[in-house]
Amino acid sequence: MTPDPRLSINQATIKYAALADALGVVAAAGVEAIGLWREPVAEVGLDAAVRMLADSGLRVSSLCRGGFFTAPEGAQRRAALDENRRAIEETAALAAAGAPGSAAVLVLVAGGLPDGSRDLVGARRRVADAIAELEPDARAAGVTLAIEALHPMYAADRAVVSTLGQALDLAEPFPSESVGVVVDTFHLWWDPDLSAQIARAGRGGRIASYQVCDWVTPLPADVLLARGMMGDGHIDFAPISAAVAEAGYTSDVEVEIFNEAIWAADPAAVVARTAQAFDRAVGLRSAGRA
Amino acid sequence: MTPDPRLSINQATIKYAALADALGVVAAAGVEAIGLWREPVAEVGLDAAVRMLADSGLRVSSLCRGGFFTAPEGAQRRAALDENRRAIEETAALAAAGAPGSAAVLVLVAGGLPDGSRDLVGARRRVADAIAELEPDARAAGVTLAIEALHPMYAADRAVVSTLGQALDLAEPFPSESVGVVVDTFHLWWDPDLSAQIARAGRGGRIASYQVCDWVTPLPADVLLARGMMGDGHIDFAPISAAVAEAGYTSDVEVEIFNEAIWAADPAAVVARTAQAFDRAVGLRSAGRA
Numbered sequence: 338m339t340p341d342p343r344l345s346i347n348q349a350t351i352k353y354a355a356l357a358d359a360l361g362v363v364a365a366a367g368v369e370a371i372g373l374w375r376e377p378v379a380e381v382g383l384d385a386a387v388r389m390l391a392d393s394g395l396r397v398s399s400l401c402r403g404g405f406f407t408a409p410e411g412a413q414r415r416a417a418l419d420e421n422r423r424a425i426e427e428t429a430a431l432a433a434a435g436a437p438g439s440a441a442v443l444v445l446v447a448g449g450l451p452d453g454s455r456d457l458v459g460a461r462r463r464v465a466d467a468i469a470e471l472e473p474d475a476r477a478a479g480v481t482l483a484i485e486a487l488h489p490m491y492a493a494d495r496a497v498v499s500t501l502g503q504a505l506d507l508a509e510p511f512p513s514e515s516v517g518v519v520v521d522t523f524h525l526w527w528d529p530d531l532s533a534q535i536a537r538a539g540r541g542g543r544i545a546s547y548q549v550c551d552w553v554t555p556l557p558a559d560v561l562l563a564r565g566m567m568g569d570g571h572i573d574f575a576p577i578s579a580a581v582a583e584a585g586y587t588s589d590v591e592v593e594i595f596n597e598a599i600w601a602a603d604p605a606a607v608v609a610r611t612a613q614a615f616d617r618a619v620g621l622r623s624a625g626r627a
Numbered sequence: 628m629t630p631d632p633r634l635s636i637n638q639a640t641i642k643y644a645a646l647a648d649a650l651g652v653v654a655a656a657g658v659e660a661i662g663l664w665r666e667p668v669a670e671v672g673l674d675a676a677v678r679m680l681a682d683s684g685l686r687v688s689s690l691c692r693g694g695f696f697t698a699p700e701g702a703q704r705r706a707a708l709d710e711n712r713r714a715i716e717e718t719a720a721l722a723a724a725g726a727p728g729s730a731a732v733l734v735l736v737a738g739g740l741p742d743g744s745r746d747l748v749g750a751r752r753r754v755a756d757a758i759a760e761l762e763p764d765a766r767a768a769g770v771t772l773a774i775e776a777l778h779p780m781y782a783a784d785r786a787v788v789s790t791l792g793q794a795l796d797l798a799e800p801f802p803s804e805s806v807g808v809v810v811d812t813f814h815l816w817w818d819p820d821l822s823a824q825i826a827r828a829g830r831g832g833r834i835a836s837y838q839v840c841d842w843v844t845p846l847p848a849d850v851l852l853a854r855g856m857m858g859d860g861h862i863d864f865a866p867i868s869a870a871v872a873e874a875g876y877t878s879d880v881e882v883e884i885f886n887e888a889i890w891a892a893d894p895a896a897v898v899a900r901t902a903q904a905f906d907r908a909v910g911l912r913s914a915g916r917a
Contacts, residue, residue, distance in 0.1 A: 455863035461819070490780040492817035493861040494844045503819040527782035529751070529793040554784045558848040571783040573745035 340612035341621055345370035345398035347548065347593035348377060350611060351604040356381050358604060360393040366608040370396040370438075370589040372548075373431060375424060383427055387434040397435035398589035399483065399546050400428040404445035406467035407460040407497055417448075418467060422474050429478040440588055441480045442545045444519055446487060449494040460497045465507055468516060476515040483545035484508055485519035488527075490560055501525055501534040508543055517545030520581055521593070523552055523564050526572045532580045539584020547581050548591045549574060549619055557597075564594045566610065568618035575620030582621075590621060630902035631911055635660035635688035637838065637883035638667060640901060641894040646671050648894060650683040656898045660686040660728075660879040662838075663721060665714060673717055677724040687725035688879035689773065689836050690718040694735035696757035697750040697787055708757060711735075712764050719768040730878055731770045732835045734809055736777065739784040750787045755797055758806060766805040773835035774798055775809035778817075780850055791815055791824040798833055807835030810871055811883070813842055813854050816862045822870045829874020837871050838881045839864060839909050847887075854884045856900065857908035865910030872911075880911060 346363045348354075348371060354362065356377045363371050371393075378386040378400075390397060403424040408414040424443055432441035447464045450457065468482060475482045484504040487496035498504055504518040518538055525531055538544050551570030556563045567574060578590075592611050599607055615621070636653045638644075638661060644652065646667045653661050661683075668676040668690075680687060693714040698704040714733055722731035737754045740747065758772065765772045774794040777786035788794055794808040808828055815821055828834050841860030846853045857864060868880075882901050889897055905911070 450861055455861055457816070457861075457863065458866075488780065489778065489817040490846065490850075493842055499817050500819060506819075527747070527779040527789050529790060529796075552783055556780065556850055560780075560846055560850070571740055571745055571747075573747065576748075 338616065340366060340368045341615055342369055343588070343590050343621060344368055344612060344615050345372050345396070345589040345591045346608055346611060347372035347401070347591040348374045349401065350592055350594045350599065351607055352600045354604040356386060357389060360389055360395060362605045362608050364393050364395055366605065366612060368608060368612060369436070370398045372399045372401065372591045372593065373397055374401045375427065378427065378431070383430060387430050390431060391434040394436055396437070396439045396589060397431050398440050398591050399442040399444050400424065400431060402444040402446050403482070405448035407448040407463050408451050409463065414463075418470060421467075421471050425471070425474050425478050425480050428480045432480075438588075440545070441478070442483045442517070443475070443480055444483050444485050444546060446485055447496045447498040449491070449497060457492070457497060464498060468507060468511070472511045472515050476512065481514060481545045482516045483519045484516065485521060486524055488524045495561075500528060500530070501538065502530060505534060505538055505541070505543060509541060513542040517543045519546040519548060520544055520577075521548040522572050522574060522577055523550050526552060526577065531577070535577070535580040535584050539586070542585070544581065544584055544586040546591060547586055547588075548593050549615075550592060550594045562595050562597050564596050566594060566596075566599065567592070567614045574618050578620045590619065628906065630656060630658045631905055632659055633878070633880050633911060634658055634902060634905050635662050635686070635879040635881045636898055636901060637662035637691070637881040638664045639691065640882055640884045640889065641897050642890045644894040646676060647679060650679055650685060652895045652898050654683050654685055656895065656902060658898060658902060659726070660688045662689045662691060662881045662883065663687055664691045665717065668717065668721070673720060677720050680721060681724040684726055686727070686729045686879060687721050688730050688881055689732040689734050690714065690721055692734045692736050693772070695738035697738040697753050698741050699753065708760060711757070711761050715761070715764050715768050715770050718770045728878075730835070731768070732773045732807070733765070733770055734773050734775050734836060736775055737786045737788040739781070739787060747782070747787060754788060758797060758801070762801045762805050766802065771804060771835045772806045773809045774806065775811060776814055778814045785851075790818060790820070791828065792820060795824060795828055795831070795833060799831060803832040807833045809836040809838060810834055810867075811838040812862050812864060812867055813840045816842060816867065821867070825867070825870040825874050829876070832875070834871060834874055834876040836881065837876055837878075838883050839905075840882060840884045841908075852885050852887055854886050856884060856886075856889065857882070857904045864908050868910045880909065
């Protein structure tokens with residue numbers, strides 16, 4: 338069976354494959370799109386990555402990731418913002434090199450509380466300030482900054498943006514072309530307000546990325562690696578996919594799984610298994626198709 | 628220093644102490660109130676527990692816990708509802724036996740998804756149905772059912788009620804005397820909407836219990852035991868305590884910590900340490916006092 342034409346393999350799902358191998362196994366599986374990460378791109382250098390992506394014939398669906406800008410004013414904050422400006426340029430270059438339909442989308446993970454700080458309100462305000470500062474750069478580069486709400490269990494140490502509603506509050510002061518949001522099932526599935534917030538995102542044209550993976554229990558010792566293959570956990574994807582489709586999102590859908598067992602498996606086997614699970618569990622063919 | 632007169636030690640914080648020992652160490656420390664659990668009460672029998680509580684001179688601030696009623700209609704659901712009716716009676720009996728100012732508050736933990744089910748919406752609907760069924764029993768017994776939103780990381784396997792706003796949606800169809808909510812810092816601290824929802828709870832007279840403990844990172848392997856002593860983690864208690872005070876809550880404040888290291892320590896030492904941490908970190912003397 339041909340993989341869903343909207344399936345995109347986020348490179349983190351096959352984390353131990355270098356960029357060339359990742360592009361190769363994704364293309365060989367008949368998958369049309371890939372979500373890239375900055376670190377493996379940097380390993381070969383941006384120019385080489387651009388050529389490799391162009392040669393692969395794949396679309397790029399996003400670049401992970403910018404953000405991590407909760408530090409108070411000072412050298413650390415300036416360095417983080419400069420790093421984000423470089424990430425914006427990389428996003429534009431890669432999207433231009435990908436196959437038609439590629440998305441110039443930079444995923445932003447806010448960052449947690451600064452070391453020793455308990456000022457959650459202040460950290461969240463500094464996220465808003467950082468986005469305001471970066472938005473002109475994104476707009477100039479034709480890049481959409483995609484604010485990703487992470488699961489509340491990461492609020493202290495990874496991302497102070499915890500709900501889709503909060504991400505939309507951060508995005509809405511800016512044009513939807515330059516600031517949008519990520520809808521990620523792992524992070525958001527529990528939210529009683531999810532369908533209302535997806536509809537709100539749709540009304541504003543704010544959905545820049547739809548990412549899927551499952552919530553499995555018990556959580557592993559390292560909760561950063563808690564994600565599971567679709568169908569292995571507790572998430573009912575079909576209503577979320579239907580809401581995202583009704584909200585007007587028609588672009589690629591990324592599978593992004595941080596999971597030691599999946600990382601340890603052969604990347605080509607993981608891609609094949611992902612394509613099957615995507616068809617079976619995500620409900621895209623029924624929800625998202627004309 | 629005398630412990631804060633509003634401090635209540637939830638029995639789970641000194642989990643391995645039998646009821647007699649728990650009452651003894653709490654009273655000996657000069658703490659005025661205790662939050663009880665059904666299991667240690669059942670160990671001695673309700674009648675004996677009532678006498679022991681009366682003899683201790685302590686107030687009871689809540690009984691943990693009812694709930695776990697997400698199962699579909701059938702024998703399992705009927706058994707759960709009957710169990711909750713017994714818990715309501717126990718709550719009334721214990722509150723009547725405690726010192727003046729005791730609260731007839733039964734904490735409800737909703738329960739997770741039924742085995743093999745991914746129907747989160749249905750599970751949440753059955754929670755609402757269960758509360759509707761139990762509310763007349765609670766009202767007749769003079770008991771307040773206190774709906775506790777648990778952290779979203781427990782949504783699959785422990786509690787499908789995940790935010791204070793959702794708990795209030797469940798409570799508001801009923802009189803505030805019979806159905807209220809728990810404000811628990813561990814479960815709710817991350818919520819961008821928390822202060823607004825505490826104010827909403829205050830307007831409706833819905834805060835039946837305020838519980839505190841800290842969020843520590845990294846999370847331990849068993850996330851059920853992730854709670855920390857106030858001051859050891861990332862939560863800024865003062866603004867939450869201030870919001871709860873502004874919402875009109877003037878009753879006891881429970882410290883409820885599930886933590887292997889704290890459980891392994893001497894209960895009297897834990898109570899002393901808790902009283903100190905409560906004074907230092909929770910901000911009650913500044914926030915809640917006339």
